[in-house]
Amino acid sequence: MPQFDAIVVGSGMSGGWAAKELCERGLKVLLLERGPDTDPAKDYSDMTLVWDRPNLDLVAEDEISSKYKVVYGAASYAFTDSSKLLWVDESQQPFETPDGKPFNWVRGYHVGGKSLLWSRQSYRWCPQDFESNLADGHGVDWPIRYPDLAPWYDHVETFAGVSGSLEGLEYLPDGKFVREFELTIAEREFKAKVEAAFPGRKVIPGRTANLREATDVHRDLGRGPCQVRNHCHHGCTFGAYFSSVSATLPAARRTGNLTLVTNAVVQSIDHDPKSGRASGVRVVDARTKQGSTFTAKVVFLCAGTLPSAMVLLNSRSEAFPTGLANASDQVGRNLMDHTTGGAARGILPGHLDRYHYGRRPNGIYIPRYGNYTEKDKPYLRGFGFQGSVVRMGWTGDRVGVGAEFKEANRNPGPWVVGISGFAECLPNPENRIRLHETRTDAWGLPVAMIDCAWGPNEIALAKAAAHDARDMLAAAGATNITIRETSGPPGNGIHEMGTARMGRDPHTSVLNGWNQAHDVQNLFVTDGACMASTACQNPSLTYMAITARAANHAADLLRDGQL
Numbered sequence: 001m002p003q004f005d006a007i008v009v010g011s012g013m014s015g016g017w018a019a020k021e022l023c024e025r026g027l028k029v030l031l032l033e034r035g036p037d038t039d040p041a042k043d044y045s046d047m048t049l050v051w052d053r054p055n056l057d058l059v060a061e062d063e064i065s066s067k068y069k070v071v072y073g074a075a076s077y078a079f080t081d082s083s084k085l086l087w088v089d090e091s092q093q094p095f096e097t098p099d100g101k102p103f104n105w106v107r108g109y110h111v112g113g114k115s116l117l118w119s120r121q122s123y124r125w126c127p128q129d130f131e132s133n134l135a136d137g138h139g140v141d142w143p144i145r146y147p148d149l150a151p152w153y154d155h156v157e158t159f160a161g162v163s164g165s166l167e168g169l170e171y172l173p174d175g176k177f178v179r180e181f182e183l184t185i186a187e188r189e190f191k192a193k194v195e196a197a198f199p200g201r202k203v204i205p206g207r208t209a210n211l212r213e214a215t216d217v218h219r220d221l222g223r224g225p226c227q228v229r230n231h232c233h234h235g236c237t238f239g240a241y242f243s244s245v246s247a248t249l250p251a252a253r254r255t256g257n258l259t260l261v262t263n264a265v266v267q268s269i270d271h272d273p274k275s276g277r278a279s280g281v282r283v284v285d286a287r288t289k290q291g292s293t294f295t296a297k298v299v300f301l302c303a304g305t306l307p308s309a310m311v312l313l314n315s316r317s318e319a320f321p322t323g324l325a326n327a328s329d330q331v332g333r334n335l336m337d338h339t340t341g342g343a344a345r346g347i348l349p350g351h352l353d354r355y356h357y358g359r360r361p362n363g364i365y366i367p368r369y370g371n372y373t374e375k376d377k378p379y380l381r382g383f384g385f386q387g388s389v390v391r392m393g394w395t396g397d398r399v400g401v402g403a404e405f406k407e408a409n410r411n412p413g414p415w416v417v418g419i420s421g422f423a424e425c426l427p428n429p430e431n432r433i434r435l436h437e438t439r440t441d442a443w444g445l446p447v448a449m450i451d452c453a454w455g456p457n458e459i460a461l462a463k464a465a466a467h468d469a470r471d472m473l474a475a476a477g478a479t480n481i482t483i484r485e486t487s488g489p490p491g492n493g494i495h496e497m498g499t500a501r502m503g504r505d506p507h508t509s510v511l512n513g514w515n516q517a518h519d520v521q522n523l524f525v526t527d528g529a530c531m532a533s534t535a536c537q538n539p540s541l542t543y544m545a546i547t548a549r550a551a552n553h554a555a556d557l558l559r560d561g562q563l
Helices: 014-022 059-069 069-074 132-138 147-160 185-197 246-251 305-314 402-408 454-475 540-559
Strands: 004-009 031-034 258-261 264-272 276-283 291-301 341-349 364-366 383-391 415-423 432-440 447-453 479-484 523-525
Touching: 004 014, 004 276, 014 031, 014 291, 031 246, 031 291, 059 069, 069 291, 069 415, 132 246, 147 246, 147 540, 185 341, 185 364, 185 383, 185 415, 185 454, 246 258, 246 305, 264 291, 264 305, 291 305, 291 540, 305 447, 383 454, 415 454, 454 479, 523 540
Parallel strands: 004 031, 004 291, 031 258, 291 523
Antiparallel strands: 264 276, 276 291, 341 415, 341 479, 364 383, 383 415, 432 447
């Protein structure tokens, strides 16, 4: 008999939701996490202000170059000496890329995964986002549409707590929000001038999974409102921002149905050729390197876009010689990310008698307008902008010592506006991850070989975003405008997607419309690997909705004896 009803691999954004939903449906769930446990009371850094920390909480340069080069380059906003324990030591977990094709793979292995480290921007996809592949012929048609996911967006937003404003935009649907974080006075001016100059564009408060105010749903799990101190990347002991540790895993634990095993590096998934189903999950203990196998009726693979593909590719058998559920040869292919170039920055004159209070966890958002409200663009798909208009601090970039320095720093600097475009990436089967044939990591598993590059459309989108950003800043009256036309390498967006995509045809996709593997009925993949396209919005909210939907479908199938 199987040991558990369900095994969930990975405790991050998707894995936490899978565990919660399955446990609440009465299933006995084993949650496997490759890293150590995370206890907010012990492992989160305290609320000491940065200027009271040794070396201003900066990581030593030699340590960055030897252990954290990728994360420092791609996620420096959330990388400090007191938070570095939440990031992977890259010297211990290497990967390879071809010459001239860098990829920045940002990782955090511990209970909660990158749900402790994300920027918490939470936007629904719109109906067209699920139809673009079919419309322009890039990638495969999504097997679901917006109405399939809409009630699950409602479900996860209500539980997670997303702050936002109701805007009534067809191309960025509203959600079940708590009160938004207000715009600064300079952002309100920027909004008015941009919307007057470009009627098809909107400037709105960023939608973020930080509680501006807590409801009974959140207080029931001990979560409180955001303290507006910008310590999110140190971990939030108030539970004000959504994470597996603050929300989904406590909900799963209170059912009494959750078993958590940490330091469990998943090696492969066993396949039973007689039943045609996944029968168990093989793991290696991260500390002892001893192997073991757990069995269950259903397996949810939520390890992350790249790790999930690696597990499938390493799960070879006579029935699947190139990897489990890989009859389509699509496992590992169609790796995507958002480009994060296309930016502009400038000084917004005026309002020097005003300042902003607190350190909000969000800023402004400009939803995609290209090929929506503004047609006939010289590129496919589009981009949205994230940014802010905030006043420079009291010291700014001024230098000096003594009385002259102190006098120069009696007043804050000017208001600075900056916006950066997040652009959609087209599916490309040649952007992929493979397993190295001979090189292994510390646990004897093949290391990843990542081969991914931006295509002409991604490059065009980044350049167009930079020019549009410049034009909007100019329309708002900004001065000293600088732009960035190019994006960093793939991976910099930390929004990896693809590698086990959903689709209608088993010959061209890995998963069906319920995130079930076409080839293995009791195997579900609901993390970023399942995505058939990227849209331009931050993807985590969509991962949550997809996972909740798939988990409840799996519970229905088990209840009805179909799995």
